[in-house]
Amino acid sequence: MDIYYIERKTGKKIKEIVAGDKFLKWIYDTDMGNAILDTFVKKKIFSSIYGKFQDTVFSKKKIADFVEKLSIDMSEAEIENIDEYKNFNDFFARKLKNEARPIDMEKNHLTSPADGRVLAYENIHKDQVIQVKGSFYTLEEFFHDKNMAQIYHNGVCIVIRLCPADYHRFHFPDSGVPYEAKNIKGMYYSVNPIALQRIAKVYCQNKRAITIFESDNFGEIVFAEVGATCVGSIIQTYTPKVHVHKGEEKGYFKFGGSTVVLFLKEGQLKVDEDILKNTQKGIETKVNMGERIGKKL
Known part of the structure; x- marks a missing residue:
């Protein structure tokens, strides 16, 4: 494949x-x-x-x-x-020069939190979020929280898959206040499309960290990092409950390709059309950290 x-x-x-x-x-x-x-x-x-x-x-x-x-x-x-x-x-986990990843600072633009390959879904159903075509998971399974699942029903899901070749630090997509990450124990399946096609509910089975981020311009965002095979650790470098600027570092992955997933509430974001069209065709869009991926509704 x-x-x-x-x-x-x-x-x-x-x-x-x-x-x-x-x-x-x-x-x-x-x-x-x-x-x-x-x-x-x-x-x-x-x-x-x-x-x-x-x-x-x-x-x-x-x-x-x-x-x-x-x-x-x-x-x-x-x-x-x-x-x-x-x-x-x-x-x-190397750091990049600031000029290598310019940040789109327009307040009505949501930026990619990481380098990677993006799939995005609007109006998601809490009981049928797409992993890959024909494979689904529920928000309750992902969050381990029934109330959170209801809150993000009909919202937006953005999946950024990081390959081993990518820059592996992740950053805040807007300014705001992040809270402490909740760590959920799990397995270490690969997040490569080869594995996603064959293993059901990988994002819900794998180890992950879930952070509530009260963004300044897009309301409450769930910022989740999903571990994978050979990912030594998910390292958080931010300070909880302290206001951050857009583009500020949140943390990094040690060795292994992995995934960042964002969830936004209904009525907050319109994902960029090229990303949506490619997603509908079942193909990812390569973006860099700091690039616009959507606009405020």
């Missing part, structure tokens, strides 16, 4: 370079792979062990091949020389 996305700046359809694609296809498409997935790979111990290795000095030797294979532009990074990183996770 090849994965394609739309490069927003050019409108071109691009084939995604998938890190570890052979392993993913084997683990999700074969009987033996499925058995190992269920007994080991989806569980915390596998991702914890793998994640801890990325914190060791021995993991440094992976950086050069990773940069070359995934065509990562190191000129955007604060530290361009890969030899200066202490280990792979230090490189993976």
Whole structure:
């Protein structure tokens, strides 16, 4: 299964370079792979062990091949020389130069909280939110909260999937006040489309962190980070109950592709038309952190 996305700046359809694609296809498409997935790979111990290795000095030797294979532009990074990183996770969670990700500061524009591939849905039904075509989950399952599910019924859901090649820090899409993240324990399935097609309710099964964000211009937003296979940790770097500016860092993922999901209440946001049209066709739109993804209604 090849994965394609739309490069927003050019409108071109691009084939995604998938890190570890052979392993993913084997683990999700074969009987033996499925058995190992269920007994080991989806569980915390596998991702914890793998994640801890990325914190060791021995993991440094992976950086050069990773940069070359995934065509990562190191000129955007604060530290361009890969030899200066202490280990792979230090490189993976690298900070970028401010000018590499300009923030759309128009107050009526919601910006992408992360680099990634976006799917967006308006007027979502609390009992049938789309994971991928033909696969659904409920808001109550995602939030572990029946009242919250009702609040976001008919609202907007924006899913930003981060690939291993992407910048892995996430930021606030508006100014406002974030509250303390609620951590929900779970599994560590991949969030790659290969896995999303085969495993039901991945976002509800995986480990995740859910933050209520009282934004200044779009009302209450749920800002959720979803863990995945080989994600060592979801690190929050913000201070709860302290007002933040749009584009300010919220946190970062250690090694592994993962996902940020935003939920907005009904009547707050009109998602940009190109993102909606691509979503309706079942294809993601590649955006950068700080780009506009919708307008205030």
